[in-house]
Amino acid sequence: MDIREEIIYLGKKMVREGLVASTWGNISGRVGPNQIYITPSGMEYESLEIEDITLLDLNGNVLEGKRKPSSEFQLHCEIYKAREDVQGIVHTHSKYASAFAVVRKPLPPLIEDMAQVVGGEVSVAQYALPGTKKLATNGVQALGNKGAVLLANHGVVGVGYNLQEAYKxxxxxxxxxxxxxxxxxxxxxxxxSAEDVQWMRQAYLTTYGQK
Known part of the structure; x- marks a missing residue:
């Protein structure tokens, strides 16, 4: 599947599964070391076509596409710069995760599947206005080497070695x-415990599934 098709597929899926409402949230996928495809700003996911997905470099310059990229392109670009292992990013506004973000409370590793995929506690990035460089900076700092971060009073960002992993x-x-x-x-x-989380994360990355 073309990465742009996968972005559109996951955008429609996250609306159906209640992770976002209407045009909110955003998705991107890395194309080579220094370029990404990203969803457009303010468009309904159900209406997206291949040509609506914009190609950017990691400085946010539009390389291909007729649409204005997501307003959170700086957040995506800064994460890719900081994390060479990240190949996909999904940003959602799901209800319960957003509740933790609103009270600015880190989400502990309560269940095994989350610990395996995310790698431990999900921190809360300090609040900054949406679409700003400050939000991008705060998000990267709080994300660290984990698979997700909460954005204060905003939502959640998931990252992964591919788009499906970020969505997961x-x-x-x-x-x-x-x-x-x-x-x-x-x-x-x-x-x-931190020890159990570390063990499960390592097992997930090295032996889980058809590896």
Whole structure:
């Protein structure tokens, strides 16, 4: 599948699965070391065509495409600059993850699948206005080497070694946030230990699936 087709497919999927509403959120995929394809600004995902996906360099310059890129292009570009391992980025505004972002509370590794994919606690980036270089800087700093980061009063960003992995990170952050809220009404949730998270993350990267 062409990476642009995959971006469109995942955009439609994240609307169907309730991770975003209408035109919000954004998706990008790396093309070589210094170029990315990214969703356009303010367009409904259901209406997207191949030619709507914009090619940028990592300085945000448009190399190909007729559409204005996502307003969060700086966030995407800065993550790719900082993380050579990242090949795909998905940004969503899912409900329970956003609730943690609103109270500015890090999301602990409560369940195993999230620990495997994300690699531990999801930190909250300091607040900055959307679409700004400051948001990009704060997001990269809080992301570190993890698979996801919460943006204060905003949403969640998932990254991965491909687009599907980035999307999976967003799904599992939302699932974990939901479980955290429910579990807190029953008692005190127990987080997985750092040692167990490290073991599961390494196993996931090296032996899980058809490797």
């Amino acid at each position: 990170a967003c799904l599992l952050v939302e699932k974990t946030a939901h479980i955290g809220v429910v579990a807190s009404s029953l008692g005190v949730p127990f987080s997985l």
